[in-house]
Amino acid sequence: MSTILEAKNINKYFRDPVLFHALKNISFDITKGEFVSIMGKSGCGKSTLLYILSTMDTDYDGELYIDGELTSGKTNDELAFIRNKHIGFVFQFHYLLPEFTVLENVMLPAKKLGEKSIEEIEYDAIEKLKLLHIDDQALKLASRISGGQKQRVSIARALINSPSIIMGDEPTGNLDSKNAENVFNIFQELSHQQNLSLLIVTHDEEFANKTDRIITMEDGHII
Amino acid sequence: MNSFRIILGISKIHLISRIKQTSIAALGVTFGISAFIILMGFMNGLNGLLDGLILNRTPHIHVYNDIKPSENQPIAYFKDVSETFNVVHSVKPKQTQKKIHNAQPLINYLNQTPKVKGAIPQVSAQGFYISGNQQLNGMITGINALAEANLFNFDNYITEGSVIDLNNNINGILLGIGVAKKMSLRIGDRVQIANIKGEIIPLKIVGFFQSGLAEIDNTQSYVNVKTAQRILAESESYITDINVKLHNIEDAVAMSKFIANEFGLTAIDIKTANAQFETGTSVRNLISYAVSITLLLVAGFGIYNILNMMIYEKMNDIAILKATGFSGNDVKRIFISQAVIIGIVGGVLGLIIGYLVSRLIDNIPFETEAIPNITTYPVVYNYIHYIIAMLFAMISTFIAGYLPAQKAKNIDPVEIIRGQ
Ligand SMILES: Nc1ncnc2c1ncn2[C@@H]1O[C@H](COP(=O)(O)OP(=O)(O)OP(=O)(O)O)[C@@H](O)[C@H]1O
Numbered sequence: 001m002s003t004i005l006e007a008k009n010i011n012k013y014f015r016d017p018v019l020f021h022a023l024k025n026i027s028f029d030i031t032k033g034e035f036v037s038i039m040g041k042s043g044c045g046k047s048t049l050l051y052i053l054s055t056m057d058t059d060y061d062g063e064l065y066i067d068g069e070l071t072s073g074k075t076n077d078e079l080a081f082i083r084n085k086h087i088g089f090v091f092q093f094h095y096l097l098p099e100f101t102v103l104e105n106v107m108l109p110a111k112k113l114g115e116k117s118i119e120e121i122e123y124d125a126i127e128k129l130k131l132l133h134i135d136d137q138a139l140k141l142a143s144r145i146s147g148g149q150k151q152r153v154s155i156a157r158a159l160i161n162s163p164s165i166i167m168g169d170e171p172t173g174n175l176d177s178k179n180a181e182n183v184f185n186i187f188q189e190l191s192h193q194q195n196l197s198l199l200i201v202t203h204d205e206e207f208a209n210k211t212d213r214i215i216t217m218e219d220g221h222i223i
Numbered sequence: 224m225n226s227f228r229i230i231l232g233i234s235k236i237h238l239i240s241r242i243k244q245t246s247i248a249a250l251g252v253t254f255g256i257s258a259f260i261i262l263m264g265f266m267n268g269l270n271g272l273l274d275g276l277i278l279n280r281t282p283h284i285h286v287y288n289d290i291k292p293s294e295n296q297p298i299a300y301f302k303d304v305s306e307t308f309n310v311v312h313s314v315k316p317k318q319t320q321k322k323i324h325n326a327q328p329l330i331n332y333l334n335q336t337p338k339v340k341g342a343i344p345q346v347s348a349q350g351f352y353i354s355g356n357q358q359l360n361g362m363i364t365g366i367n368a369l370a371e372a373n374l375f376n377f378d379n380y381i382t383e384g385s386v387i388d389l390n391n392n393i394n395g396i397l398l399g400i401g402v403a404k405k406m407s408l409r410i411g412d413r414v415q416i417a418n419i420k421g422e423i424i425p426l427k428i429v430g431f432f433q434s435g436l437a438e439i440d441n442t443q444s445y446v447n448v449k450t451a452q453r454i455l456a457e458s459e460s461y462i463t464d465i466n467v468k469l470h471n472i473e474d475a476v477a478m479s480k481f482i483a484n485e486f487g488l489t490a491i492d493i494k495t496a497n498a499q500f501e502t503g504t505s506v507r508n509l510i511s512y513a514v515s516i517t518l519l520l521v522a523g524f525g526i527y528n529i530l531n532m533m534i535y536e537k538m539n540d541i542a543i544l545k546a547t548g549f550s551g552n553d554v555k556r557i558f559i560s561q562a563v564i565i566g567i568v569g570g571v572l573g574l575i576i577g578y579l580v581s582r583l584i585d586n587i588p589f590e591t592e593a594i595p596n597i598t599t600y601p602v603v604y605n606y607i608h609y610i611i612a613m614l615f616a617m618i619s620t621f622i623a624g625y626l627p628a629q630k631a632k633n634i635d636p637v638e639i640i641r642g643q
Pocket residue numbers: 014015016017020022040041042043044045046047048049641
């Protein structure tokens with residue numbers, strides 16, 4: 001089994017307002033197709049870890065490998081490309097461009113990657129929206145749909161470039177149990193059928209218990 | 224190329240979704256650019272008008288025989304006192320004639336010089352205009368009317384009658400409009416000229432001229448060269464002035480020096496005579512640029528402010544774009560392209576409005592005593608102004624957009640996402 005993501009001795013400090021050691025010697029890896037959840041009390045450092053793993057936060061000590069490639073120390077442009085191609089990110093809160101339609105929001109990362117024609121991208125985007133049962137909202141402005149719908153659109157967007165790994169910060173936090181179940185099923189299907197790796201932060205124990213592995217955090221440690 | 228299209232697409236949606244702010248920013252540019260176009264067109268029109276007024280009508284070189292004391296007093300020719308400091312009191316000019324010696328051969332010579340477009344003689348005489356019991360001081364200049372019209376647009380001054388009338392009538396006189404008004408004279412009337420010796424020569428009025436300068440219009444009149452010689456009771460070789468027009472005005476200084484040295488005459492070139500004129504032109508240009516740059520600066524600040532505000536409002540969008548794989552440089556390009564789009568739209572609109580207002584000004588009646596052959600305000604349409612204006616618009620909006628865009632590039636997405 002090949003390793004998709006590897007974290008080695010990651011330490012993170014916040015210096016403002018006081019020196020605070022937020023992540024302490026975090027080391028773990030995720031193999032291809034593995035569905036991993038992260039649990040832990042509020043404030044234990046789950047989001048902080050996810051921002052580092054997603055390459056958005058570069059202010060840390062330690063080494064991070066994605067798809068076998070060391071990302072620590074790469075330029076911002078190189079990291080942007082890695083995020084675009086290899087990582088799909090689902091935020092804790094819904095994050096869409098409000099003046100763009102749902103469809104455009106989903107298409108944008110694929111347009112940026114530029115590997116497919118616009119027609120193919122549009123076809124893919126509609127497929128992803130169908131997967132999350134919101135294809136009927138495709139032509140609405142992103143600011144005109146409900147919170148749960150936005151969350152599903154952002155999951156569709158995370159899938160558009162067929163990334164190696166999906167990272168989610170409580171992606172089902174705003175969903176009712178039926179839709180949360182649906183999202184879980186989609187994630188599981190993707191990990192089984194397309195060998196997609198997933199790393200999902202959740203407070204939902206039921207959700208976590210169904211995943212392949214649970215990483216539990218406490219005060220910046222993995223336990 | 225592909226990413227350029229995406230970036231433009233995002234910019235477009237940002238701009239359209241804030242159409243009010245976008246329009247205000249663009250209108251600022253429009254205002255600056257149209258003001259520049261209008262000012263430049265009008266100022267250059269004015270410059271052209273004054274060119275026509277002065278440069279086209281003034282001889283490039285005016286040659287005459289000035290009455291002045293000899294530069295070398297006789298004592299300077301004595302070798303024994305050459306080392307000493309000599310003081311000569313009460314130097315008086317030697318009585319020389321105003322006449323240019325050997326004028327005709329000089330004129331012929333000048334006319335054969337390749338740089339010279341034409342050299343023509345004048346005879347100036349003083350006298351009095353007498354009509355009924357009125358007497359007026361007068362300057363009567365004998366000219367070659369057709370050549371004057373040809374070289375110095377003399378016909379522009381003539382308000383009634385024509386150069387041909389004067390040329391064809393050896394007893395004709397073209398009176399200054401002021402003289403005519405003072406003496407209530409009309410075309411066809413007779414006016415008598417008394418020369419300084421008191422002899423009276425009757426002449427027939429063939430027309431009027433108006434230079435715009437009252438002191439000239441109140442004293443000056445023109446006759447044929449031969450008539451002037453007759454008034455002065457001089458021979459046909461009596462010429463007091465030679466006016467020279469060159470092919471290239473830039474040769475005037477060198478040529479006038481040459482004439483002065485070679486022939487021992489006074490030769491004044493147009494640049495020396497009208498030095499203040501060029502200063503006026505450059506000051507007008509300076510004003511146009513200063514005003515337009517000020518307006519564009521204000522417009523630039525407007526764009527800077529609006530983009531800054533836009534970036535503040537668009538923090539979330541910037542964070543999302545960065546999180547989903549757009550680089551800091553992509554984000555920077557999005558905001559710069561917004562500024563440049565504002566610059567292009569506002570600039571083009573400014574060019575159009577500037578052109579239309581120029582047309583309007585061009586058609587406003589403008590009649591003045593001073594310039595008889597002008598009926599509307601002068602405006603120049605020079606495509607160079609339009610190119611400069613567009614460059615102005617692009618550069619100023621680019622700079623105004625650059626700083627906010629740089630800020631957007633450096634926004635840390637984690638901070639924004641965590642901030643929710
Ligand atoms: N910018 C910051 N400056 C200083 N301290 C911070 C900053 N961001 C987070 N922290 C601290 O780091 C710790 C970890 O925060 P983090 O957001 O990772 O928690 P979390 O596990 O995601 O919590 P939750 O489940 O509530 O989302 C917290 O104690 C928080 O106070």
